[in-house]
Structure formats: structure tokens, C-alpha cells
Amino acid sequence: MNEPTVIAILLCTYNGSAYLREQLDSFIAQTHERWVIYASDDGSTDETLDILRQYQQRLGDQLVILDGPRQGFARNFLSLIQNPAVKGDYFAFSDQDDIWLEDKLARSLAALRQHSLDGPALYCSRTDLVDAQGRHLGFSPYFHKPPSFENALVQSLAGANTMLINACTRQLLAATRPGAHIVAHDWLTYLVVSGYQGVIVYDAQPTLLYRQHHTNLIGCDSSLRSRLTRLTCALRGRFSEWNDMNLALMAMYKPSLPQRNRRILEQFEVARRSPLLKRLRLLGRTGVYRQTLAGNLSLLAAAVLNKL
Template sequence: MCTFNGQRFLSEQLASIAAQTHENWEVAVSDDGSTDQTLEIIAAFSASQKKAECVRVFNGPKRGFAANFLTLTCNEGIQADFYAWSDQDDIWQENKLETALNWLQTVPSGIPALYCGRTRGMNAQGNPMECSPLFSRPPAFANALVQSLAGGNTMVFNQAARDLMLRAGDHLDIVSHDWWAYLLITGAGGQVVYDTQPYVLYRQHDGNLVGANSGVRARLSRLCMMFKGRFANWNEQNIRCLTSARQLLTAENQQKLDCFQVARKSRLTNRLLGLQRAGVYRQTLPGNIGLFLAAIVKGI
């Protein structure tokens, strides 16, 4: 879990972790310099647990949420069989971890594996809202190159996946930890499953660093970001990180990355043909239309 001035909702998230049907857990918190009651809430939660030393707190790098999650994930002082990312303001359904582990334990331990899924929104008062978009196309590196599939608050991964992130390093300037995990694990030939059933109540409030990814407003926002060049900047950032970790990718996915990289800088006809050769795709028809428009205006 990564925290920063999270006192408003933190107790509810911690309580939902304590209520998990899978009881063999520990919480590692990286706090990015909170000045409110966040650390006191964490200390009180730790003291209330029957298990000794089930909560550990680390100092974050103070470079934003993505760097905070990445450095925590790459902290070799933390060792487990499986790892889950948690935001500070959500609520987990009681069988979230159990459901994820039921799938992860079917994957051979040497294969990087990532479980992720949908979320159900809730407002600041805890009232349920709509679910995140339902995706049906298979998770793959060709999708990851142009789309972050799921929120980090849904993600649970095995030791082999964690080892990949360790090998790639915590120095990288990633766009987001969840997108990076999706890129790296699919790129290395690992397995990813997307659960269509939501097990996380994703709180929407005025302090969100990353908002919900659903509804007409969200689509219009993404379209505006495309024309402002933000999507292209994100892709450039992802490519730099993947290039740094190129040796971890399969030969096939190295070729996809190269093809995508060349296509982005090509003239229109070659750009469209190059994207087709790379096989990149988004999960929905509106998303693929947006990708095509982005390619036309050189916004990829």
C-alpha cells in the first residue's frame, strides 16, 4: 500500500484487508511524507491485529504515486509468495485475495502471472456507482502497448512477476505502476487474466490522483488528452522504459515494440500500416476508433 495524506478513508481500506477470507497476509506501507493522521491510523491498525509485526512502514521516495509503488515493489526487504497492490481509499470485497490466489496458484511458479479485473465505483460517501468498462479481448503485449488494462488496486501477482520488476529496476520513470506491470509481464511472455467480476470498490472523490475510466465524460477526456499530445508522451515514456528492459522481453515482443516504435515516427500511410503490422489494439470499438484517430493526427 502507498499512502499520502490518506486519513479520510484509510481506516476503511485497512479494515477490508483485515476482513479478507484469505487470512495469511502482511501489509507493507510506503508513505510519501504524510502530514495528517495517516501514520497514526496505520499504527493503530497494526496494534489492533492479533498477528505480530503484520504491518511494516517504509519512507516513500516523494516522487509521485508511480515511483512510490515501484520502489515499494522493488524493496527486497519484502518477501512473499504473492503480492497485491492497494490504494489508500478503496474497499476490498472480502474474497478479493482468495479469488486472485485461486487463479494464480494454477500457474506454474516460474511463469510471471498477473491477476487483475474490473472495479465498481463508489462515491465519497461509500455509495455504489457504475462498474469500470467490461473488456473482452485477450490481455496481450499488443494491447498493453496502447492501453493500460486494469487498475493497480485490482492487481495481484506472483513472485516470478515481482522478479521481473526487480530485474527491470526501480529507477525507471514509468507512467503508472499498473500499466508498467501489464507491459512488462505480457512482454516477457507471462500470463495475465482479467476478471470481469469486480472485487474492489474504487472510491471516486475530489482527491483522486487517477479518476474512473468509464462513461462519456472519461472518453471525451481521453480524446482531449490525445489531441494535446498526452497519449503520445505516455507512449514515449513507456517505450523508453521497455527499451531499458528489452532483454526481459520475448523475441516476438521485441519485434512488436520495434515495429510500434518505427510506426509512430513514420508518415501517415506507413504509420497506419506499421501499427497494423505491430498488431496493436485497444479493448473496445470506441477505443480502437480513438486509436485510429490518434494515428492520423500523429497522436500516438
């Protein structure tokens, strides 16, 4: 008889005492009961560690507390991915202030198990946006276009807090070189899995309540004002900086990528440093795209203004 599937929940904390109990309670309420929380704290000065220790007394071996590298949220998550003491069959990223729906792990696992998982695999979903008091605000955007490497090169698909990955994906991410600059671990995960033509399941049904509040490191504001702000940042060079970081990370994977995706990656790299007409021609050959019309227009504007 096969052993039950164990999911390692990778929880990164930093001064998250305000909402941490609700997050932890939502883990305990999961219908999939075989999980272990690995909580990496990045030097909290509030009651976060006290709360974790209280829950550790209750959960025992199901909650492991670790010291984070104190180099930002992305490096903290990567430290968990690279830690050999973190054990599991699958791995779920978690924020410190959300509320998981009770079937989050079960639904994520069932969705991936519908596919042959010989290589890397990723499940992700939309989110139900709530305010600091848990009141419904709306939903994260629904993306209609298929997940792909062409999309991943210019856009992250979903929040890490919705993601479940298999052991193969974990192994690939763990190979990231020490000291690497990471835009976001969700984007890196999407790039790596799509780059190796792995299984990607994007679920239109939310799996968690994603809390929007003033201390969020990354929010999900889809208002017109927020979109214009992001466009302005992109045209000022922020998008170009992100691409620099992502391409530097992908350099170590490039030799082992499937030939098709290796060619797309190389064309994208050449396009970014080419004169305007050649840049636009090569960009067209790559087939890169974003999920929305507004996103593709901003991508075109960045290309024209040499801000790729």
C-alpha cells in the same frame, strides 16, 4: 507439508486518513489470512501515520511502516517492489481508500493457481465503483478482448488496486532503473507480464469497491464527457508522451523478450517516427488494439495526426 502462501500487500499512503481505516479493516476481513501489509507513506501531514501506528499496535508484524521516496504514487509503489525487506510469495497493490471484498486475495490467488506459473503472472479484475460515502455508482468497463502485448502497448487493462502478481513478476519490475519516469505501475505491470508472454487473468467479477472522490489521483470515470476529455488529451500529445515513457522503460527488457514480441515492439517504435502511410502500414502489422471501438478510433486518430 508446504508452508502457507504469504501475500505482501503493498499499500502506498499520502494524506489518506479519511478512508484509510475502512481500507485496513477490509484487509483484516480477508478470508485468506496469511498476509503482511507494507505501508509506504509519502510524507503525510494528516492523521495517516497515526492511524497506521494504531493498526500496527493491533497487528504487530503483519503491518510494516516505511518511508516513501516522495516522488509520486508510481515511484512509491516501485520503491516497495524494489525493497528487499518486502517479503512474500505473491504481491498485491493497494490504494488507500478502497474497500476490498472479503474474498479478494483468496479469489485472486485461486485464479492464478489454476495455471502453470513458471514465468510472470498477473491477476486483475473489474471494480465496483462507489462514491465518497460508499454508495454504488456502477462498474468499471468490462473488456471482452483477450489480454496481450498488442493491447498493453496502447492501453492499460485494469487498475493496480485489483492486481495480484507472483514473485517472478516482482523480480522483473524490480529491475526498473532508478529515476525512470513511469506513467502508472499498473500499465507497466501489464506491459512486462504480457511482453514475456506470462499468465494474465482478467476477472469480470469485481474484487473491491473503488471509491470515486475529488482527491483521487486516478479515477474511473467512463462517462461520454470523460471519454471526450481523454480523446482530446490524446490528440494534444498526452498519449505520445505516455508512449515515450513506456517505450523507454521497455528498452531494458527488449533484448530478453520473446522474439515475436520483440519484433512487435520494434515495429511499433519505427511506426511512431515514420511518415503517414508507412506509419499506418507498420501499425497494422503490429496488430495493436484497444479494448473498445471508441478506443480504437482514438488510436487511429492519433496515428493519422502523428500523436502516437
